[in-house]
Amino acid sequence: MRVCSGWRRFLIFLPLIFVLAHFLSVKELHHNSAVEDLPRNKESNKSKSNHLVLGPAAGQGLSNRLQCHGDGNGIKALNHTTHSSRASAAVDSIAVVTVFTIYNSSTSNGHVEDQISNSVTVGNASYTKFERSMAVLNVFINFIQLAMPRSSVVILTDPAADLSIRRNKVTVYPIQGEYSRDKLMLQRIRSYIAFLESRMEELPQNQKHTHYIFTDSDITVVDDLGHIFSEYPNFHLALTFRNNKAQPLNSGFIAVRGTDDGILRAKIFLQKVLKVYQTRYMKASRMLGDQLALAWVVMSHPSFDAKKFTKAKAFVDDIGGASMLFLPCAVYNWTPPEGAGQFHGMPLDVKVVHFKGSRKRLMLESWNFYSSVSNIPDMLCLILKSGRTKYDF
Structure with missing residues (x-):
């Protein structure tokens, strides 16, 4: 039992x-x-590819998009872009203006081991963080002087920054302010305003107008931009837009007509943006605050129709007494896609490529590639065929 x-x-x-x-x-x-x-260890998590890995080009088969082919003979553009070689003879001179500063620039700071661990290789060159920033700035200048040889470049910077650039038609213009990383976007608007005020003081002594295009330093100009001021003769300032409800305007490209009225109205508009930035979007001061403030000032205007942002077509509108030209980002502020197939490819008439965020490696790679082929459409194919995760810094 x-x-x-x-x-x-x-x-x-x-x-x-x-x-x-x-x-x-x-x-x-x-x-x-x-x-x-x-991740197996911190080192493997931080390791990134030191070369581009090309994939399929977005927009294949679309007649108004760049068509690319890559084989053993290299990367080739199969159709011609609509880039023009015409100079901006119909307008006065143009200056491309950017805000740029450097952090931890002294090579004596930190250990040699830290400098080596923070270095990155692009092509045949190895860069420290400081060298990388300066390389991006020089490529920025290179493309402007290539596409717009008659233009000049103005670099607005912190007076405390040791920024010595000896390039033809390049001016370093110190402006007092707060250039910390957390306040750099806020300072950028302040620097634009201060620069425009200085231009207003010089206007009576200077009969010849200079138009200004304010851009980020991580853009490449691939075609002459002077036509903006001749084809649209009545605007005071221009912004770039995209079909994005939360952030329809990008602050990386602002054009200002160099007349007394254009500079004055651009300054007043940016002062409004600065005020909105400081009162509404300081929590986003490190990033996006300026773009949110731009959108608020424009879209809060009673007569403005936000539906115009849904079509990639330039238009002019009156905002607070200023005649504003809105240009599509697809042409004047195009950003490389984050993955194959996005954004339906690259428009044939693209004029500005914006290497936002961690796309800086691709910007350097693009100049290296152009230096070897001397062909803008082929270089644009390199950009189009490069996936974001393959070129992160």
């Missing part, structure tokens, strides 16, 4: 034993899976 009762107890608890064993095996499986999902 005792033997039978023992077997009976064993049979009663047998299902429970199977359930417990299954639970432990599943728990161990999930634990192992979680461990595999974690």
Whole structure:
């Protein structure tokens, strides 16, 4: 009887034993899976490719998009872009203005090991963080002087920055302010306003007008932009827009007509943006605050129709007494896609490529590629065929 009762107890608890064993095996499986999902070590997590990996070009088969082909003979554009070689003879001179500063620029700061670990290789060159920033700035200047040889470049910077650039038609213009990383976007608007005020003071002595295009320093100009001021003769300032409800305006490109009225109205408009920035969007001061403020000033105007942002077509509107030209980002502020197939490719008439965020490697790679082929459409194909995760800094 005792033997039978023992077997009976064993049979009663047998299902429970199977359930417990299954639970432990599943728990161990999930634990192992979680461990595999974690990075093996910090070094492997930080390691990034030091060369471009090309993929399919977005927009294949679309007649109004750049068509590219890549084989053993290199990257080639299959159709001609609508870039013109015409100079801006119909307008006065043009200056491209950017805000640029440097951080931790002294090579004496930090250990040699830290400098080596923070270096990155692009092509045949290796850069520290400081060298990388300066390389991007020089490529910015290179493309402007290539596409717009008659133009000049003005770099607005912190007076404390040791920024020595000796390039033809390049001027370094120090402006006092707060250039910390957290306040740089805010300072950029202040620097634009201060620069425009200085231009207003010089206007009576200077009969010849200079038009201004304020841009980020991580853009490449691939076609002459002077036509903006001749084809649209009545605007005071221009912004670039995209079909994005939250952030329809991008602050990386602002054109200002160099007349007394144009400079004055641009200054007043930017002062409004600065005020909105400081009162509404200081929590986004490090990033996006300026773009949110731009959108608020424009879209809060009673007569403005935001539906115009849904079509990539230039238009002019009156905002607070200023005649504003809105240019599509697809042409004047195009950003390389984050993955293959996005944004339907690159328009044939693109004039400005914006290497936002971590796309800086691709900007340097693009200049290196252009230097070897001397062909803008082929270089644009390199940009189009490069996936974002393959070129992050």
